[in-house]
Amino acid sequence: MTEYRPVKQPTRNPPRGAARTSAARAPAADARAQRAAGAVTARTRVSDRWHSWLGHHREMAAEALRRFFATPMASAMTALVIAIALALPASLQLGMGNFQRAVAGWDGQPQLSVFLRREARATAVERFTESLRGNAAVAEVTYISPEEALAEFQQTSGLGDAIVDLGANPLPGVLLVRPANVAETELEQLAAQLRESALTDSVVLDMAWVQRLARLTELGQRLSLGFGLLLALGVILVVVNTIRLHIENRRDEILVVKLVGGTDAFVRRPFLYSGLWYGLFGGLLAWLLVAVGVGLLAGPVAGLAASYGSGYALQGPGPAYLLGLGGGAALLGLCGAWVAVARHLRAIEPR
Missing domain, CATH: 3.30.70.3040 (Alpha-Beta Plaits)
Structure with missing residues (x-):
């Protein structure tokens, strides 16, 4: 009886080049799989950074405004102190302008x-x-x-x-x-x-009276400028003290932000907006105080002018005066906040 045995087929070794190609493809496939399953590094565009920066500024401005109204009594007292400090030189400057306008019709030529x-x-x-x-x-x-x-x-x-x-x-x-x-x-x-x-x-x-009038006008202008500089310094000191208290109250929050990698600019931003709001509202209150003062004096001044046969009337602070006083006060508040943050923020560092 004939015995059948399976014929063993000869094995063929793949070419050396094919083995190398398959070996090279395996790591590449593994790398693609890892990239698909793991983290991907992407570049941030300049426009994205710009929008993020603007968004954070808007958020910090809104948060500073919310904190301002969260403590209405303390905020109103600080803004009122700023307003009184600004109303004094503003009133003197407005009074000098009214005085020059009153004597403008006189014969000022020798x-x-x-x-x-x-x-x-x-x-x-x-x-x-x-x-x-x-x-x-x-x-x-x-x-x-x-x-x-x-x-x-x-x-x-x-x-x-x-x-x-x-x-x-x-x-x-x-x-x-x-x-x-x-x-x-x-x-x-x-x-x-x-x-x-x-x-x-x-x-x-x-000519003597013309020279005296010119000297009096120059003296009044220099006095108003001197008072303005001194009281502007007082406004900055008020804002510095107020922002310092804010920094101390939020010390733990600042430490946490710095621990997670927050930059000094990131930490500084809400306090700068707080100083800006204090200055802006103080300037608006100062304009209101000056306007009320002019309204109280307008009647007596008009009566005095009428007794001399003149139709002169006091000129109050207009919209341009409001913009100048509000913008200047906001800038002073911003400068005071910057000084306070630069002075006290360095002492708060995580250990």
Whole structure:
């Protein structure tokens, strides 16, 4: 009986190149599988960082505003202190502006009053007047006759009857000379030329009151500037002290944020917005205080001006004043918060 045995097929070894290719593909496949199953590193675009930065600023501004209204009494007291400190120099500056506006209608240009001799003839006075009008150093010449001077004096002094009893007009003719150049040396030279004339009795340079007014205005401006700088420093110190208390109250929160990798800018941001809100609301209250003060004084000032025959009225703080005062106060609050954070935030570091 014939016995059948299975024929053993010869084994074929794969080519060496194929073995190497399969060996090279296996790690690549494993790497792809690992990348699909594990963490993926991606680059953050600049626009994403910008939107994240803006979003955090909006969030911190809203949180600082919420914290401001969360303690209304303490926040209102701090804002009121800032408002009083700002209202004082603001009122002085507004008062100087109203004062300058009140005297703007006055004759602020120096002029020379040339008193003529009583025996001077009208034709000689007319020739002298025309010669002065042709002088390059003279801008304008106005002649006031003795009769006009007497009528004006009777009207303004209330002594008309006494002067009539004198029988003769004691007042001379006057030339009001307005110089073209207001420099002091030029005015003195022109006054000396006028005194040399045979028709001139005396020359009075009406410049002293103009100089006094200019000095008073300059003094008021410097006082308002000095008070403003001192009280601005006071506002910064108030905000520094307030933000320091906020930092101490949130010390544990700051430590946790720094432990998880929060940067100083991240920690600093809410306190800066707190200082900005304190300054802004203080500036708005300061504007309100100034406006109320102007409203209380407007009636008496108008009555005083009416007694002098003037329609002058006080000018209150307008919208531009509101923007300037609010923006300046917000900037002062921001500076005070920055000083407080830079001073006290360094002492809070995780160990």
